[in-house]
Amino acid sequence: MLDQPLPAEQCTQEDVSSEDEDEEMPEDTEDLDHYEMKEEEPAEGKKSEDDGIGKENLAILEKIKKNQRQDYLNGAVSGSVQATDRLMKELRDIYRSQSFKGGNYAVELVNDSLYDWNVKLLKVDQDSALHNDLQILKEKEGADFILLNFSFKDNFPFDPPFVRVVSPVLSGGYVLGGGAICMELLTKQGWSSAYSIESVIMQISATLVKGKARVQFGANKSQYSLTRAQQSYKSLVQIHEKNGETGAKIQDLDTWKA
Template identity: 55%
Template sequence: MATLLRKIGLIRLHNRDTEDPKHHHNHRGGGQQSASLRGKGGAKSGGHNAGAPGPRERAAGARAGPGPAVAAAAGGSLVPAARQQHCTQVRSRRLMKELQDIARLSDRFISVELVDESLFDWNVKLHQVDKDSVLWQDMKETNTEFILLNLTFPDNFPFSPPFMRVLSPRLENGYVLDGGAICMELLTPRGWSSAYTVEAVMRQFAASLVKGQGRICRKAGKSKKSFSRKEAEATFKSLVKTHEKYGWVTPPVSDG
C-alpha cells in the first residue's frame, strides 16, 4: 500500500478517463441520483492526424497486402487486445487518483487497505456515520471503530460499478442484505455513472445505512456469523432483477 501511494504522485488521471471508450457514451437509467456523486472537471477527446501516403507508399502497401489495422478490423485479435490494454490503463490511473484523493481527506471519513497488494481489490473502513443515529450509538456501545467493506473493481471500471459488500460487523436493515450485499441502485450498471467516486459512493452508503435504520446485530449465534461473498453476489443479482421489474427507491443524500 505504501509503495503504491508513493507512486501516486507520478500518475495523473487523464480527462478522457471519465469517458466510455464505447463512442464516449455512458448510459444512465432511472432513479434518483445525487449531484454530489459527480466528479469534477470535463472530458476531452483528441486524435492523431497523420500525413497521407504518397504514390510509392500506396504501391508498396498494395503489394504487401492489408496492414494490422485492416486485419484487426476483419476479425483479428489486435483490436480486442488494444482495447483491453486501454481499459487496464484507464482503470489503473483512475484508482491511483482515487487513492490519492482519499489519502488527502481531512475528516478521516474512510480509509483504504489493498487486498494482497492488488490495486483492484480494496478493503474500505467506514469510520463515521451520522452521530445522531442509532447505528452510531451501536458502534460506540460495542466498541466498533469502523464498518469494513470490500470493493472489487471490474476490468472496465470506471464505466461499470465496483462490486461492494459489507464484511463486518454483521448489520441488520440499512439496505444491507444477506451476505452483506447492498441494495443501492448506483451500484448497478443501470444506476452507475463513471463520474462517481469511491468517496462519494461511501458517503451515499453511510446515508443509506442511517435512512434504513441500520443496526449492529447482537442476536446470540447470529452476530458472530461471517458474511459470505458467494451469498452476497447471489443476493445482489436477485435484488437487481426484482428492482428492475418493480423500480428502485434510493434515499437521497439530503435525507441522510
C-alpha cells in the first residue's frame, strides 16, 4: 500500500470482488470543499473549551462525563483514555462548527456511547440528482436525509472509524453491499490521525454526489446491515492490499488534517 492517494478504481455495490456494474469516480475532484480544524490556541488567553457550544449540546457533553465517572466507579470502563479524549474533542469541535449549527448535518450518540455515532447528512449539493431523490423520499417516507453510522475503536484516532450507510438504500456513490463506503480515506492505509471527523463527514457527502449516488426507491432496506457492511469492507481491503487499488480518489489529503 502506498502512503500517497492512489488512483480511482472500480467498486461494485453488491460485491467488491465482482467486475460487473463497475463505476468510476470522476477525475475532477479539485472542486471538493476542504475543511481544516483550527490549531490549539496558546494557553495564555485561551478560551474555555465550551465556548460557542449551545446549552443542549453542553448538556450532552456533561452527561457523557457523568457516565464515564460512573463507569469508572463501577469498574466498567470502555474504550481507552486516548480515544475518549480525542472523541470528546471532536464532539466539542463539531458542536462549535458553523456547518453543524447551519444544519448541514446532525450527530447523535447511539445509547449515549461516545464510540458509536449516528450522523445525518441533512444537506447535499442542491444541483445533484441525489438532492432531488431526497426530496422525493421526504414526500414518500417523511425523511430527506442520509443516515450514516460511525463506530470507533479503542485505538482511534490511529485507525479510522468504520463508516456505513444505514439508510436509504443507495446505488452509485461508492456505496458497497451492506452500506459500506469505498473510500481510500476510510482505510487504514489512507487514514491520518490528524483528520477531523467533520472533515470526514463533509468528504463523504461530497463523494456521494461526485459518485452520482441515487436513492433506490422500493429497495429492500434489510440489505443494509452492520455484518454485511463489514464483510464488504473486508473484501475491499483485501483487494486493495493485493492489487494496490482503492475506491474514490481523494486528492490533497493534507488539507484535511487537524
